[in-house]
Structure formats: C-alpha cells, structure tokens
Amino acid sequence: MLQPNDLPLVCLPLDLPPEAVAELIAFLHELAEALERHYGAGLKRHYAALDTASPTIDSDDTPF
Numbered sequence: 176m177l178q179p180n181d182l183p184l185v186c187l188p189l190d191l192p193p194e195a196v197a198e199l200i201a202f203l204h205e206l207a208e209a210l211e212r213h214y215g216a217g218l219k220r221h222y223a224a225l226d227t228a229s230p231t232i233d234s235d236d237t238p239f
Contacts, residue, residue, distance in 0.1 A: 191199070211218070
C-alpha cells in the first residue's frame with residue numbers, strides 16, 4: 176500500500192533559468208489568488224466556525 180511520502184507531490188526541475196523561475200512563481204501566485212477568490216466565502220465560513228467552536232484562553236488566567 177502506498178504511503179503519503181512514497182510519491183512526490185511536485186517534481187521541480189533543478190536547472191530552470193531565472194526568467195522561468197520568475198514566471199513559475201508568478202503563475203503560482205495567480206493560481207493561489209484565483210483559488211482564494213473562488214473559495215473565499217467558504218473559507219471565511221470555515222474559519223469563522225472554527226473560531227466559535229474553540230474556546231479562547233486568556234493568557235493572564237493561570238490555573239494556579
């Protein structure tokens with residue numbers, strides 16, 4: 176059975192010229208922004224639900 180680390184998730188070439196690296200990074204930033212725009216509302220609801228589900232701990236409140 177395959178384990179999570181058996182296969183690489185991303186295979187990056189080692190010999191990319193600087194211009195190609197800059198284009199790749201720009202593409203990845205644009206992809207991340209597109210994902211955030213598309214799924215943003217759902218992410219906000221998810222994190223809001225997590226915030227209300229977990230109690231906040233006051234750092235000044237010591238148990239002793």
